[in-house]
Amino acid sequence: MAFLKTSPTTAAPSADASTYVARVRDHHRAFGRHQVLRGIDLDIRHGEFVALLGRSGCGKSTLLRSLARLDPTPPGEVELHGRTAVAFQEPRLLPWRDVRENVALALLNTPEKGVRHERAEQTLAEVSLTEKLHAWPLQLSGGQAQRVSLARALVSNPRLLLLDEPFSALDALTRIEMHQLVIELWRHHSMAVLIVTHDVDEALALADRLVVLDEGRVARTWEITSPRSDRNPAKPEIATARAEILSALGVQPTPPNPNRDPITGELRNRPDDRSGNDRGAA
Numbered sequence: 607m608a609f610l611k612t613s614p615t616t617a618a619p620s621a622d623a624s625t626y627v628a629r630v631r632d633h634h635r636a637f638g639r640h641q642v643l644r645g646i647d648l649d650i651r652h653g654e655f656v657a658l659l660g661r662s663g664c665g666k667s668t669l670l671r672s673l674a675r676l677d678p679t680p681p682g683e684v685e686l687h688g689r690t691a692v693a694f695q696e697p698r699l700l701p702w703r704d705v706r707e708n709v710a711l712a713l714l715n716t717p718e719k720g721v722r723h724e725r726a727e728q729t730l731a732e733v734s735l736t737e738k739l740h741a742w743p744l745q746l747s748g749g750q751a752q753r754v755s756l757a758r759a760l761v762s763n764p765r766l767l768l769l770d771e772p773f774s775a776l777d778a779l780t781r782i783e784m785h786q787l788v789i790e791l792w793r794h795h796s797m798a799v800l801i802v803t804h805d806v807d808e809a810l811a812l813a814d815r816l817v818v819l820d821e822g823r824v825a826r827t828w829e830i831t832s833p834r835s836d837r838n839p840a841k842p843e844i845a846t847a848r849a850e851i852l853s854a855l856g857v858q859p860t861p862p863n864p865n866r867d868p869i870t871g872e873l874r875n876r877p878d879d880r881s882g883n884d885r886g887a888a
């Protein structure tokens with residue numbers, strides 16, 4: 607049974623306009639004489655969850671900004687079929703607006719204030735923040751602020767949600783909660799997601815396809831076919847992909863510890879624990 611399929615191709619399989627939400631073709635981007643993107647080819651299909659990895663400074667955020675239309679892109683290089691929205695590592699909330707207003711501000715094209723507020727309230731309920739509608743951003747925890755940021759991105763019902771290292775400032779347990787939340791939101795909204803992350807395990811836990819950038823191009827992609835509930839890093843298939851991805855990133859892989867809980871990261875059995883509590887029925 608193939609849990610995991612690795613692909614040596616340099617780009618995603620091509621798709622026609624009805625199947626992709628974004629198509630990037632031979633995309634270049636330079637800052638002065640510094641050429642950052644050198645011919646990116648990437649398709650993102652509707653409803654797909656893609657993780658973008660690469661060494662620091664390789665151009666991940668630059669590509670994300672092109673997809674978000676935050677930077678100018680040459681005609682034909684970045685084609686989008688549907689609305690995009692972005693959430694960044696820092697929640698970037700306006701401190702002088704309450705939580706509901708921060709989310710409603712993403713609906714500037716909706717003239718009726720009551721409708722904006724109603725949609726903001728619905729989206730904040732999806733991220734379990736109904737009780738914080740009238741809180742100020744400074745009163746929120748880091749995880750709550752990031753939930754507001756997600757709600758602000760989702761309220762316009764994007765077809766492509768772009769996440770730029772959204773969880774890297776959060777503690778381990780909050781990150782796990784946020785992973786579960788993002789998967790729920792992704793399923794519920796039937797949108798595509800592109801997440802930029804440095805964390806290979808996060809990418810393996812979340813994404814259907816992992817894309818590694820190197821020297822301004824797509825160096826390699828991995829298609830992950832196993833269900834998310836079955837992506838234990840100790841499994842040989844996942845461990846192999848992990849090692850390949852780390853190698854593509856130029857990192858010496860460390861073997862996964864079979865005694866470490868894949869979800870919480872905690873050690874389940876110490877080496878000297880001979881109680882057999884965790885061995886199950888023979």
Ligand SMILES: Nc1ncnc2c1ncn2[C@@H]1O[C@H](COP(=O)(O)OP(=O)(O)OP(=O)(O)O)[C@@H](O)[C@H]1O
Nearest residue numbers: 637640642660661662663664665666667668669804
């Ligand atoms: N507005 C800008 N002006 C000049 N140089 C820029 C600008 N934005 C990005 N760069 C440069 O482009 C390169 C790629 O930056 P980018 O932020 O896309 O990398 P990254 O892969 O997201 O890095 P990291 O993982 O560290 O966040 C870097 O060398 C960066 O200094």
